[in-house]
Amino acid sequence: MGVAELFRPVLGEDAPITVRAYDGSVSTPTGAGSVAEIEIRTETALAYLAGSPNTLGLARAYVSGHLDVDGDLYTALTAMSELTISDVSPATLATTALKLAPVRMRHRNLAPPPQEHRQHGWMHSKARDAEAIAHHYDVSNRFYELVLGPSMAYTCAAYPSETATLEEAQFAKHALVADKLALKPGMRLLDVGCGWGQMSMHAAEHHGVQALGVTLSRDQALWAQKEVARRGLSDLVEIRHCDYRDVPEGEFDAVSSIGLTEHIGRAQLKSYFSFLYSKLRTGGRLLNHCITRPDARHRSHADPFIDRYVFPDGELLPAGFLISRMNGAGFEIRHEENLREHYSKTLKAWTANLEANWDECVAEAGQGRARVWNLYMPACAVGFDLNNIQLHQVLGVKLDDRGRSGFPLRPAY
Template identity: 85%
Template sequence: MLDASVAELFRPVLGADAPITVRAYDGSVSEPATGTPTATVDVRSETALAYLAGSPNSLGLARAFVSGHLDVDGDLYDALTAVSELAISDVSPATLATMALRLAPIRLRHRRLGPPPEEHRQRGLMHSKSRDAEAIAHHYDVSNRFYELVLGPSMAYTCAAYPDETSSLEEAQFAKHALVADKLALKPGMRMLDVGCGWGQMSMHAAEHHGVQVLGVTLSRDQALWAQKEVARRGLSDLVEIRHADYRDVTETGFDAVSSIGLTEHIGRSQLRTYFSFLYSKLRPGGRLLNHCITRPDDHHRAHADPFIDRYVFPDGELLPIGHLVSRMNAAGFEIRHEENLREHYSKTLKAWSANLEANWDECVAEAGEGRARVWKLYMPACAVGFDLNNIQLHQVLGVKLDDRGQSGFPLRPAY
């Protein structure tokens, strides 16, 4: 038996002052010390406490949520904002020790309890081709229909660029692709390499709106199959090739432009110099690279993802400070010409995806399973909170490979 109610025991995990009500399966309720509650955390069964006892951090809470033994009544974004990213990292060691002692009997009773089946553990050498392929398959080879429901018609799984506050998600994704095209100065007859091309939307945008010959490369089998069919449907097969392959296996060179949208997060700190050097080698003199990726705001934030994100969402993902990324691009030979932070845009993008998930919940569950849908239900608002609190950022960096005379080919004042 516990020597405290379940709700009282759970309160320190969320923070004593967090405006959250805790309601538990034993009938207990814990109200915040001050303020009006913004949401209610519902501890539905002892299994939720068993997950917390096994991993007294965000991973334990995520396991309880993904498995359905813990839920939130109310807006998840508001709840996560209220507890400032599940403030268990700020719980004192003494409190954690007391909780561990109280939860020990529950942990013993559930000692054979494994994590939800949606959890993924990586195997093999870090960032080897086989391990990277496994990580990409875990996240992206879920169900193309599931992603259609969440991402909407644009089928772009990266930060949009909202022209204004009232723009739709589709308008903002088009604006993002147009912005990348402008920065790369795409023109008819050019050749572009699109690494980590996803469902091929940037590749098709470059071909359809700028007459560019594009090679798009993705490690996801499902993405490649979907994109290949869409390229054919749009009548772009003479301009766009979508290849299911590791970007490191691209042998072609002499590209006028390289688009890297949402791939660098999967590369890892140790591989960055090689990554940017490889992309540099693919460009002709005067060719441009646009690198678009999630970053940390400074060196004080850890590079490795939160345990929940690492196990359930993006295995082996690393987010690095923008200064480090710019330095690595520069060291590979690129002259840096432009940089901007779009973190507010990513928060809006994630909120739009979350709204799509909620609006299509039953079909999303039918496509991917309830556990996988609950992973997305948790991680997207959690990331939106991260962008809004400036714990993570989204940067676009534009670099150029100078010619032998040091010429960049840039106008004195680019339009973007």
Template identity: 65%
Template sequence: MRRRVADLIGTVIGANLPIRVVAYDGSKTGPDDAEVVLRIESPRALARLASAPGTLGLARAYVTGEIEVEGDIYAALDALADVTLNSIKPSEQLRVAAQMLPMWLRYRPAPPDLEARPRGRRHSKSRDSQAIAHHYDVSNTFYEYVLGPSMTYTCARYPTAGSTLEEAQAAKHELIAQKLALAPGMRLLDVGCGWGGMVMHAAAEHGVHALGVTLSRSQAEWAQAEIERRGLDRLAEVRHLDYRDVAESGFDAVSSIGLTEHIGREQLSSYFRFLCGRLRPEGRLLNHCITHPRTLRQRRVDPFIGRYVFPDGQLEPVGQLITEMNNAGFEIRHEENLREHYARTLAAWGANLEENWEAAVAEVGVARARVWRLYMAASRLGFERDNIQLHQMLGVKLGADGRSGFPLCGW
């Protein structure tokens, strides 16, 4: 006898979760008073699960509206976080697969158009440009809805539990400025500068001559216009440029905030060597990036993140990054983990998206808005559960006779 759809999904997610499942065939399972309801709206959802088990199939079904979540999506992901097909007995897996297979054979749904498929040699300049454009050249207006006035798309640093997102982003920029010992008249290179938040902070708050580069044309245009609006064009500049094409050298400091994740492990050594070559002796590098919490034999990016969010992105453990920095010529002076701060940052971005949901959908479409809603909630959970981390690593290019330029204590 063919099993009801809700019972089939219930087999996968478990019988004891606080989630209600309601399916298109009228079947239901789970507690009646559940705060989160998972609605299976179409047999195409089962076809997607059959063709791509795990997060990719679920994401495709959610992005296309074939699965709906009533209630808080973060709460739904939190409840489902420990559910995997590996937790089902092999015999039951076969029965579930057999039930879903006819749906795939009947519908064979194509992947949504939003999936990224960059072409060319991985981490070549051309392919990196495609990957960055996929995520960042979406809509500056959309990002304003999500990020807020700071337009800063990296982990904030919350001085207190009650700090606002804007206060926390300003605190992050100031923390980096302090670690780099920025002072009036110095020269800063900010690689992967986004919408120019660090560049403008360095110029406005510390009188630094700051150059930012980004592969996103939309970011560069927005940032340069904002620099001019604030009257900072005498000190600050943002260029649409690959960091590898920066010709200037002799910088006092380099900041890399959220770029290393896009570099690729095979390019890490040349990446850090290039940054070291842009610095004067006793110049400092602050590398701020998402990391893997442990060293694994096989490191795979979640397929949903790889297809929809950060194509070609790769995460490395902090130990490997420090080793690569050290081998490239940096002495490591300080390191810290801001994992919990990134969870708070993502919660704030998620709240901004929900508050501006209708406007965001009007700007980029419901499918893309769903991608951002899903990935921010999932990433928040990842940081909370220590599946991913955020590290700042401070290094210095030593001068003659091993001089670092650091004070005896502190930065």
């Protein structure tokens, strides 16, 4: 039996994927035509798959270039998403593992690709969190400019229409957050996990707000500080390289947390929301925008590939759990919405940018890193489309001592 045929029982006879292997073997689906082709280029790819028969093994083989996909990755991953390890019979798994045992033995000292990252130290300590953020964000600001586009926003956009551009959608997202926070001239905004500072700058430029943005990424902070100066916003915006837990100021009118909660962790959520509550004046609002899982049945810890290559220590929690923790910290919950379809569109736009600027992205971050992004963004788009992951915005307010929220009867958003 050739290498390609070895994988057909695992994929399924009707899975619309062709497998082509380095030994010349080819396996095609018995049913409908093929939507993509997996090319197993070397025995090293087999060794990675044998050593970790899950998404981590697949990622190692793909990132290192020993396995490739001919065709649209989103389409291929959508087809493969129908397959789960529980769908494969124990007998098939045992037979496949037995056949791959010699390969695994020949490559028993095989190291993972250098892009793979392992965390060290106490979970969610300041040092470990800084290490996780540096792994993902301190890659190359130019790389992110090429992938994210002029908006430099690395969070879910809010598309006002199906035909809106990525830049229009990112502006609409920041406008939506500003509307929910009821930002007005003279207010003070704390923007935690501010990234490249776009929410802080939007609040200053369009609402006359005094904004403090904080990020654990040194590269993000340096880029944002220069951009603040370039836009002439230095009197209104400060971007600080620090842990949000080290912000001494208080009495803010609003807090925006856009894409940070995923990095906080279940055990730290109570203290996280309590800390943000303590930073607000009476009547102040918090807008929490983060990726969630659809229910408690889905695991909270990230997929092995995402954890080792993309977002170390990331945890995704159900929206209801987040809301209960916000409420428990003292916030009255005023509004929430799910933007998961918007995140799929955002990821597809980023993937298109990566593909259009592929050579320059490789020059900036390296072939392996570019392949990580080329795999994880379509994979996440599939996850949002299939409702394996979601994106929720939750709005809370710090009531005064008489229970007044300061909200209009029918907010515009």
